[in-house]
Amino acid sequence: MNRKAKCGIVPRVEPVRPHGRRCAAGLAALLWSVAPVVAADSTGDGGYELGKGWQVPRTDLYLGGYASSDLGKEESQPWSLDVSHLSLFLWWQGDSRFRFFSETDLENAVTVQPRRTSSDGAYLALERLYADWTQSDAVNIRVGKFLTPVGRWNLIHAAPLVWTTSRPLITDTPFPTNATGAMLYGTLTGIGAGLDYSVYGSIGRELRPDPHLDTFNEAYGAHLSYPFLRSLQVGLSFVNFDQVHEPGERQNLVGVDACWSQGGYELSTELGWRFSYDGSKFDAKGGFVQGVAPVGGRFYAVGRYEYFHQPGDEPGVSLWLVGLDYRWSHALILKTEFSKAVDNRLQVPEGFLASVAVLF
Amino acid sequence: MRLRTALLRAAAGAVCLWPIAVAADSDAMAVIVAVDSRHRVESRDQLAEIYRRRKQFWSDGQRIDPVNLPAADPLRRRFSLAVMGALPEQLEAFWNEMYFHGVLPPQVLKSVEAVLRIVATTPGAIGYIPLCAADKRVAIALAIDSAGAAVDKEPGAVCPH
Incomplete structure (x- = not known):
């Protein structure tokens, strides 16, 4: 445009x-x-308008991003205040068929705890860096580092876009959240209301890999998403991969996601199963169901149940969450939540969390 | 006598129905493109895809440049409900997600006249105006009523002032 x-x-x-x-x-x-x-x-x-980005004058270059800060009081832990994300989008979109997009995220820039303030956990992450070439609505080619198209949450994980400060385990634990490689994607507008698809491959060599994450060594996957009845989006994911820390341990991940929203109400779910070539004891599975309901004014109640079973003989962890959010505007949200785990052998953080997030 | 009665009934019926027909016409919306453009919209679903920026190219490869009226404009709200099935504020979450991927919503113009001017002079542009406001600067790609159903493309009423 x-x-x-x-x-x-x-x-x-x-x-x-x-x-x-x-x-x-x-x-x-x-x-x-x-x-x-x-x-x-x-x-x-x-x-400039909050949440709509800023076009650099006389260029086709745009700047935007989001920021979030979390206040947490986990069980048996002191409270802590984090500047958790300061994420910058930079993209170029001219009239040509070429497009460039990048997202860099300064994570945990500052952490304040009782009698201690530090930036020890600060890390400048390269979340996305890719170039797109568009042949048509149905055929787009992406090369670079992108979010792994598994489920829905991972593709919209920015704090102002999601209803809770914490993230369900199934949305990032059983697979690397980023991939570096090539992707063919598009919308098949000839199929009903339009089928979104993506097919991608990665041969590792992650661009600026996060040292805390076990990135893809090799991966091939696909994701389909289709809107039903305008208010329901259903997706399917598949990826075959191995990871840098366990090269050769090939795995298949299959996922289903759905999101229904109407009149301020929202019901969403993601389910995933990861099967290892090395046997069922290395399998993982999990999922969540989350509901959101307007409760007056700009307040929204949030409830979520999730389950995650990690590889091994231990029972899976169940996590219950209730929350209350205040959506100040489309670009600014305040969130509070309390979570409680059952069989928490994974030591999933549980307790009180609050955050403020802004899309800029 | 029978013929006279029938004619009187028909005339009375026409008088009774006339305001309804005018009201329906003034509610109709024209989806417009530049007058020399061959771009057309086949259906409401396709129009929704364009306004959701999921369909970004015309069949000839030209980039589609949709324009909107302000979110509070009654025509924008009728168009949004008829085509997208939701009011502008109900689509904010959708646009947040699109923004996260670097896709911006259609540009917002101040008035129907502005939409006419921009669509008439911008290759690939598409907009919407009251059907009665369509003039020779633009071609009507699709005409719809407030329920999103296709209606006759010929403007049949004078716009109320």
């Missing part, structure tokens, strides 16, 4: 030779006369 012209910013004009002065003068006059009209037509006038 040519937002440059619509925001009333005069497009760059190529240098002209002297004999083209009359033409250039005419063009300049035309641009001068058109630009204010176009600017007057637009409500934005090129200005």
